[in-house]
Amino acid sequence: MHIIRLDSLRPAPWRNGGGTTREVASFPAGAVDFDWRISIADVTAAGDFSSFPGVDRILTVIEGELMVVIVDGEEHAMEQYRPFRFSGDSATSCALPVGDTRDLNVMTRRGAFKGFLSIVELSKKRAHPVFDDQFALLLKGYAVVTAGGEEAKLGALDTVRGDDPAPEVLGRGFLAVITLEAVPT
Known part of the structure; x- marks a missing residue:
C-alpha cells in the first residue's frame, strides 16, 4: 500500500513564481516535461497561472469558497469540489473574490495521457x-x-x-x- 502524506510534500514555487505548489505525484517523477502530474496549490493572490503548452488541466478548489478563473478572456466561477477542465496553452489567470484557496491540479500531456x-x-x-x-x-x-x-x-x-x-x-x-x-x- 502506497500512501502519500501531505506533510511529506514540500512547497515549491510555481513556474511563473506567482504561488506555491506541492507535487503529490508525477510521471516521470520530478520531470519538468512530465506526462502527468498531480499537485496541490495554495493560491493567496489574484494573478496569472503558469503556462503549460501541450498539457490538459483539471482544476478543483478543495479549500476556500470561490475562485474566478479567466481562460482566454472568459470567466468561470469555481466553487469547491467542482472540477474544471481547460488547456494549459490558454492564457489563464484568477481572481479571489472571497479569499485564499487551495486547489487540486491534475495535468496530463496531450496525446500521452487523459486525466x-x-x-x-x-x-x-x-x-x-x-x-x-x-x-x-x-x-x-x-x-x-x-x-x-x-x-x-x-x-x-x-x-x-x-x-x-x-x-x-x-x-x-x-x-x-x-x-x-x-x-x-
Missing part, C-alpha cells in the same frame, strides 16, 4: 476501491484504507495510490478520485 477527476462521498459501509491507474486524495473527513491485510488511516489531503489488488477506502467525508489513462498510440 479524469471525480469527487466521491465516502461510506462507512461500502468500500471505495482505488485501481492501479488511480489516486484517491481525502478532501475532508476521516478514512481508513485497507490492502493485503494492512490498514492505515488517512489524514486530510493524504493520498493513496491505486494498485492491484485495489486498496479500499472506508470512512466519512469526501474523496477526490483521479484516473490517469494512457492514450493508445
Whole structure:
C-alpha cells in the first residue's frame, strides 16, 4: 500500500513564481516535461497561472469558497469540489473574490495521457476501491484504507495510490478520485 502524506510534500514555487505548489505525484517523477502530474496549490493572490503548452488541466478548489478563473478572456466561477477542465496553452489567470484557496491540479500531456477527476462521498459501509491507474486524495473527513491485510488511516489531503489488488477506502467525508489513462498510440 502506497500512501502519500501531505506533510511529506514540500512547497515549491510555481513556474511563473506567482504561488506555491506541492507535487503529490508525477510521471516521470520530478520531470519538468512530465506526462502527468498531480499537485496541490495554495493560491493567496489574484494573478496569472503558469503556462503549460501541450498539457490538459483539471482544476478543483478543495479549500476556500470561490475562485474566478479567466481562460482566454472568459470567466468561470469555481466553487469547491467542482472540477474544471481547460488547456494549459490558454492564457489563464484568477481572481479571489472571497479569499485564499487551495486547489487540486491534475495535468496530463496531450496525446500521452487523459486525466479524469471525480469527487466521491465516502461510506462507512461500502468500500471505495482505488485501481492501479488511480489516486484517491481525502478532501475532508476521516478514512481508513485497507490492502493485503494492512490498514492505515488517512489524514486530510493524504493520498493513496491505486494498485492491484485495489486498496479500499472506508470512512466519512469526501474523496477526490483521479484516473490517469494512457492514450493508445
